Amino acid sequence: SRESVIAKYKQLESDDYSKDVQDAYFLGSIGFEYLAKEYGVQKLFDANRLFFKGNTWAYAFQTTYGISLDTFYSKMADIVVTDAWKGN
Numbered sequence: 001s002r003e004s005v006i007a008k009y010k011q012l013e014s015d016d017y018s019k020d021v022q023d024a025y026f027l028g029s030i031g032f033e034y035l036a037k038e039y040g041v042q043k044l045f046d047a048n049r050l051f052f053k054g055n056t057w058a059y060a061f062q063t064t065y066g067i068s069l070d071t072f073y074s075k076m077a078d079i080v081v082t083d084a085w086k087g088n
Helices: 002-014 017-039 041-052 057-065 069-081
Strands: none
Touching: 002 017, 002 069, 017 041, 017 057, 017 069, 041 057, 057 069
């Protein structure tokens, strides 16, 4: 369900994702694909650069993309639930 996808993103953000590595790779890969397509690859580097300068991931993400993580997770949930990631 949409709610379970959002919950999984939040869990992976806060926990050691190695116990759910398949979920982390799947959700991460479609998330990065979406971000690169919508905002450009350079933004991926920009967000990571801000994060590795000691900022929180939420701050780096929102500063770079102009949307909150919650908004991003909601968008990704819509994509996963509708199977839009498959590129029918």
